[in-house]
Amino acid sequence: MQIVDRRLNPKSKSLGNRQRFLRRAKAEIRDAIKDSLKNRKVSEAEGSEKVTIRSKSLREPSFSMSRNTGKRDYVLPGNEEYKVGDEIPKPQGGGGGRGNQGSPDGEGQDEFTFTLTKEEFLDLFFDDLKLPNLIKIKLKDLKAPKTARAGFTTDGPPARLNHARTMRKSLGRRLALRRPSLSAIEELEEELAAAEEETPRDEEKITALKLKIEHKQRIRRTIAYIDPIDLQYNRFDRVPKPTTQAVMFCLMDASASMTEPLKDLAKRFFMLLHVFLMRYYREVHIVFIRHTSTAAEVDEETFFRGTETGGTVISTALEEMLNVVKARYSPADWNIYAAQASDGDNFHDDMPRCMQLLDKEILPICQYFAYIETTHAERFNDVQETPVWHGYAETAKRFKHFAMRRVSSPEDIYPVFHELFSASDKAA
Numbered sequence: 001m002q003i004v005d006r007r008l009n010p011k012s013k014s015l016g017n018r019q020r021f022l023r024r025a026k027a028e029i030r031d032a033i034k035d036s037l038k039n040r041k042v043s044e045a046e047g048s049e050k051v052t053i054r055s056k057s058l059r060e061p062s063f064s065m066s067r068n069t070g071k072r073d074y075v076l077p078g079n080e081e082y083k084v085g086d087e088i089p090k091p092q093g094g095g096g097g098r099g100n101q102g103s104p105d106g107e108g109q110d111e112f113t114f115t116l117t118k119e120e121f122l123d124l125f126f127d128d129l130k131l132p133n134l135i136k137i138k139l140k141d142l143k144a145p146k147t148a149r150a151g152f153t154t155d156g157p158p159a160r161l162n163h164a165r166t167m168r169k170s171l172g173r174r175l176a177l178r179r180p181s182l183s184a185i186e187e188l189e190e191e192l193a194a195a196e197e198e199t200p201r202d203e204e205k206i207t208a209l210k211l212k213i214e215h216k217q218r219i220r221r222t223i224a225y226i227d228p229i230d231l232q233y234n235r236f237d238r239v240p241k242p243t244t245q246a247v248m249f250c251l252m253d254a255s256a257s258m259t260e261p262l263k264d265l266a267k268r269f270f271m272l273l274h275v276f277l278m279r280y281y282r283e284v285h286i287v288f289i290r291h292t293s294t295a296a297e298v299d300e301e302t303f304f305r306g307t308e309t310g311g312t313v314i315s316t317a318l319e320e321m322l323n324v325v326k327a328r329y330s331p332a333d334w335n336i337y338a339a340q341a342s343d344g345d346n347f348h349d350d351m352p353r354c355m356q357l358l359d360k361e362i363l364p365i366c367q368y369f370a371y372i373e374t375t376h377a378e379r380f381n382d383v384q385e386t387p388v389w390h391g392y393a394e395t396a397k398r399f400k401h402f403a404m405r406r407v408s409s410p411e412d413i414y415p416v417f418h419e420l421f422s423a424s425d426k427a428a
Contacts, residue, residue, distance in 0.1 A: 156233030165232040179223040180216040246335040253342040266341030291317035344386025371404040
């Protein structure tokens with residue numbers, strides 16, 4: 001008996017070997033993935049990924065005989081000095097072991113590049129993370145059946161009869177079979193009546209007209225106006241409607257103090273969050289809201305590359321988020337997430353309004369709200385709190401699904417993200 005494995009395996013590699021390789025090179029693959037994310041768009045971050053790792057991770061395990069046990073005989077070609085039983089003295093200065101200096105002829109091993117599938121990418125990158133507040137997720141993980149149009153059928157209840165399509169089918173059949181119209185028969189009858197009133201009467205003409213009228217009437221009776229094959233009924237199928245959908249709101253301060261490096265830090269965090277949500281939801285929408293003293297929903301390019309600046313009033317972004325939620329994303333149907341990036345500056349009198357919006361309107365409908373304060377490295381250890389940090393700290397004490405962290409370099413992004421979504425800290 002022969003067993004043939006016909007599963008789709010990557011490029012002549014067995015699936016088992018690939019899985020063992022991914023487990024062995026897991027640490028280096030995750031590091032390579034984190035480096036590759038920086039050049040992607042937020043909405044494109046969840047696809048397959050080419051990664052490059054060092055060749056040492058490709059070394060296969062090998063087995064050899066122990067040098068300290070057993071008896072071994074060697075036959076060395078070209079030997080004219082020794083015979084069996086002679087002892088060879090150990091060379092002075094040690095043997096020819098491997099060194100760590102560069103090769104003088106430039107030879108060596110290249111790095112290895114391969115492509116991860118989307119599933120492998122997500123499994124490796126987020127294997128120890130999960131979403132908080134999973135009780136609501138489980139309720140929304142069900143598929144609710146929904147009635148959807150599925151074309152037409154030739155039978156069904158009268159209430160589903162599609163009159164327009166039925167009449168089009170009937171007309172096409174009658175034209176193809178050349179069914180005489182009622183007006184054509186009436187014209188022949190008028191011509192027959194006129195012929196009968198003529199003097200002298202032309203009997204041959206009258207007879208021919210009667211035969212023609214009778215023939216057309218017979219054809220008209222034979223070819224029905226509506227035939228059963230013309231009937232077209234609307235067809236409906238009950239299809240499962242996935243309810244595992246989420247919307248991610250990206251709120252970012254666009255004032256002059258948010259420099260391009262700080263915006264890049266925000267982008268990396270938003271990218272990780274989007275990839276992470278794609279692991280749990282079938283559909284994820286992204287809403288970009290950029291604000292200075294006013295806020296507006298924008299596209300991704302404007303969100304990160306826009307040049308307009310101004311004062312900072314964070315409450316405008318929170319109000320814009322609520323407007324979008326009310327217009328398009330009902331909390332009853334959508335899992336709502338929000339990530340806010342700011343350098344911590346805000347108009348002082350605006351903080352009470354921000355905290356009121358968060359406490360009363362936004363956090364009650366959110367699955368999770370993360371505030372990321374971006375700062376330059378030299379200010380990271382500054383003990384002085386920013387206005388936003390000081391105000392949000394009070395909100396964080398009241399809501400477990402509100403988190404806040406500070407980042408100052410790209411190296412901080414993944415550890416902070418890992419801390420926010422660590423599976424060990426979240427209860428299902």
